[in-house]
Amino acid sequence: MKILTCPINGPRNITEFVWGGEVKAMPDAASSDDQWTEYLFLDQNIAGEIYEWWLHAPTNTWFIARRNTVTDHIIETMTVDAYFVRTSEQRGGSAA
Amino acid sequence: MPFALLKYALAKEHPDDPHFRWSPELKSSYDVIVIGAGGHGLAIAYYLATQHGIKNVCVLDKGWLAGGNTARNTTIIRANYLTPEGVEFYKESVGLWRGLSNDLDINMMYSERGHFTLAHTDAALRTARWRAEVNKHLGVNSEVIGPDEIKRLCPTINIDDDVRYPILGALYHPPGAIARHDAVAWGYAKEAIKRGVEVHTQTGVNKIIIENGRAVGVETNRGVIRAGKIVQAVAGASSEVARMAGFLLPIRTIPLQACVSEPVKPILDQIIVSGSLHVYISQSARGEMVMGGATDAYGLYSSRSTLDFKESLMAHMLELFPFMGELKVLRQWAGMADMTPDFSPVMGLTPVQNYYIDAGWGTWGFKATPVCGVRMAECIATDRQPDLLKPFALDRFRTFDLVGEKGAASVGH
Numbered sequence: 001m002k003i004l005t006c007p008i009n010g011p012r013n014i015t016e017f018v019w020g021g022e023v024k025a026m027p028d029a030a031s032s033d034d035q036w037t038e039y040l041f042l043d044q045n046i047a048g049e050i051y052e053w054w055l056h057a058p059t060n061t062w063f064i065a066r067r068n069t070v071t072d073h074i075i076e077t078m079t080v081d082a083y084f085v086r087t088s089e090q091r092g093g094s095a096a
Numbered sequence: 097m098p099f100a101l102l103k104y105a106l107a108k109e110h111p112d113d114p115h116f117r118w119s120p121e122l123k124s125s126y127d128v129i130v131i132g133a134g135g136h137g138l139a140i141a142y143y144l145a146t147q148h149g150i151k152n153v154c155v156l157d158k159g160w161l162a163g164g165n166t167a168r169n170t171t172i173i174r175a176n177y178l179t180p181e182g183v184e185f186y187k188e189s190v191g192l193w194r195g196l197s198n199d200l201d202i203n204m205m206y207s208e209r210g211h212f213t214l215a216h217t218d219a220a221l222r223t224a225r226w227r228a229e230v231n232k233h234l235g236v237n238s239e240v241i242g243p244d245e246i247k248r249l250c251p252t253i254n255i256d257d258d259v260r261y262p263i264l265g266a267l268y269h270p271p272g273a274i275a276r277h278d279a280v281a282w283g284y285a286k287e288a289i290k291r292g293v294e295v296h297t298q299t300g301v302n303k304i305i306i307e308n309g310r311a312v313g314v315e316t317n318r319g320v321i322r323a324g325k326i327v328q329a330v331a332g333a334s335s336e337v338a339r340m341a342g343f344l345l346p347i348r349t350i351p352l353q354a355c356v357s358e359p360v361k362p363i364l365d366q367i368i369v370s371g372s373l374h375v376y377i378s379q380s381a382r383g384e385m386v387m388g389g390a391t392d393a394y395g396l397y398s399s400r401s402t403l404d405f406k407e408s409l410m411a412h413m414l415e416l417f418p419f420m421g422e423l424k425v426l427r428q429w430a431g432m433a434d435m436t437p438d439f440s441p442v443m444g445l446t447p448v449q450n451y452y453i454d455a456g457w458g459t460w461g462f463k464a465t466p467v468c469g470v471r472m473a474e475c476i477a478t479d480r481q482p483d484l485l486k487p488f489a490l491d492r493f494r495t496f497d498l499v500g501e502k503g504a505a506s507v508g509h
Binding site (some may be wrong): 002018019042043044045072 | 493
């Protein structure tokens with residue numbers, strides 16, 4: 001049994017969760033049709049560390065996990081808010 | 097045991113296998129480089145040489161001959177798909193399979209067993225009728241049969257209604273077959289090599305060289321090779337290789353697990369599949385029960401096997417075949433499957449000139465090996481998307497012309 005830790009509900013059997021795929025940056029509303037289509041269908045599908053969406057199905061809780069897609073090691077999980085705080089800090093950091 | 101074999105085993109020197117004459121040195125350039133020496137890559141090379149006279153071809157593989165999904169699938173061959181595009185494509189493939197042992201002069205052990213897609217719900221039965229009508233219309237032999245007829249054709253199956261998912265009927269496809277997967281790769285490899293194609297294993301591609309929007313060569317762990325044209329046929333690693341060529345794919349890499357039981361005397365002649373229960377089973381020529389399930393619940397670049405998979409597989413399998421309770425699992429493994437959003441492959445031209453793709457083979461790649469080889473070779477030789485491959489072009493996602501293939505293996509209905 002593999003355990004995934006939901007940031008709200010704690011460690012649970014991974015069969016309670018639904019995989020939501022890699023986190024992608026949503027295009028701007030004014031983006032072209034092609035950009036929206038790429039957002040919809042194309043995946044980075046990286047062999048390595050990725051951020052991805054997970055749903056704890058019994059409580060309908062969406063959150064973000066950082067996982068290595070080669071070793072299947074779950075490095076950390078975080079709430080969606082925590083993820084976006086982190087990524088906006090990283091963006092701010094790189095701009096500064 | 098033949099004495100020749102014993103003598104060979106005890107001999108100090110072992111002459112080269114006459115089937116495979118390996119080329120020790122890489123040339124500096126080839127007309128076509130095929131990345132991936134699985135069934136698909138080798139078939140492309142073979143048909144380039146035999147049907148288009150392009151023999152200056154090199155097949156590269158990071159690992160060994162046919163060590164990926166060619167060796168990891170459950171070898172089911174059929175044409176009873178749901179979409180007309182899919183049925184036309186796989187129908188041509190079944191036609192090629194039937195003559196393949198002769199064409200490649202190797203015993204493919206191609207064995208037509210009859211393929212049953214069980215239905216346990218009204219919805220599944222409705223899909224079965226739909227598939228049967230599409231199949232018949234396109235000249236593929238399929239029909240919907242009831243539980244009594246299933247029992248008559250397959251006496252070992254349990255059609256009682258005291259199980260969780262009783263059998264209501266099945267889509268019966270008599271031409272459904274199995275074959276010996278290694279022989280497919282070996283056959284294509286030896287016949288291609290005989291015609292001048294080079295196969296280089298242990299030769300990984302680290303970079304694809306693009307100049308002015310054209311693919312012109314690859315960087316390998318053994319040096320740079322130039323090429324007129326390049327095709328990738330690397331199931332499981334499709335996204336990583338396409339990234340080297342500079343574009344993304346609508347693919348997620350997800351493991352598909354399988355296992356075999358210990359070998360027993362012939363007891364199951366048919367190929368039994370249930371989309372609703374996510375199981376399929378057939379008995380191989382050497383007596384092992386070959387079993388597979390649905391793809392894993394999340395993406396992973398790994399060929400590990402899990403207990404969760406075997407538990408869910410066996411729970412359903414024991415309801416269909418109670419005698420399986422006596423058997424032990426002998427081997428277990430997984431293949432890395434390219435899953436596309438519409439359960440159809442991605443074949444043909446790419447945004448990069450002189451670069452072609454053969455990917456997105458999810459759970460349906462082995463049965464397509466010959467037809468994919470023929471049509472991809474045509475695509476590469478003519479630089480045009482062949483009519484049969486037009487519905488499967490990479491560009492279909494941009495134009496929303498998806499080919500929703502609910503007839504694919506391990507897709508619930």
